């Protein structure tokens with residue numbers, strides 16, 4: 395049996411190999427399907443979650459690599475969609491198809507934890523997540539709105 399801490403709760407996993415990617419633990423074992431599978435090789439960012447507060451790609455992070463760390467998914471970012479990033483995404487109607495957006499929001503929230511006044515260059519450097527719908531201008535605007543709220 396293995397324990398994993400997700401969204402403030404400890405979960406026990408039975409008969410799960412240590413090499414299982416975190417993404418499949420979240421989706422298949424814990425039913426947290428907000429985190430998405432895109433490329434599976436750390437190239438798109440769709441599977442981004444927080445591990446001890448940092449943005450990490452859950453498709454290439456194994457259960458053993460998570461260890462005792464605290465994992466946060468979009469379901470745990472806020473209980474009611476009230477995180478400044480979630481509110482800003484709604485305000486700017488950022489998603490188009492929506493597939494990449496959970497990863498985008500998790501990347502944004504992690505960046506804003508360290509930098510509440512990100513420049514365009516900071517956003518481009520921290521948020522390399524791919525959006526095939528090309529919502530980048532709205533993402534950037536939403537990040538700046540969320541940053542403004544976090545600075546209050």
Ligand code: FES
Pocket residue numbers: 430431432433434435436437438439440441442451452453454
């Ligand atoms: S699915 Fe993990 S980075 Fe693309």
Ligand code: FES
Pocket residue numbers: 489490491492493494495524525526527528529
């Ligand atoms: S909103 Fe469609 S891939 Fe980003």
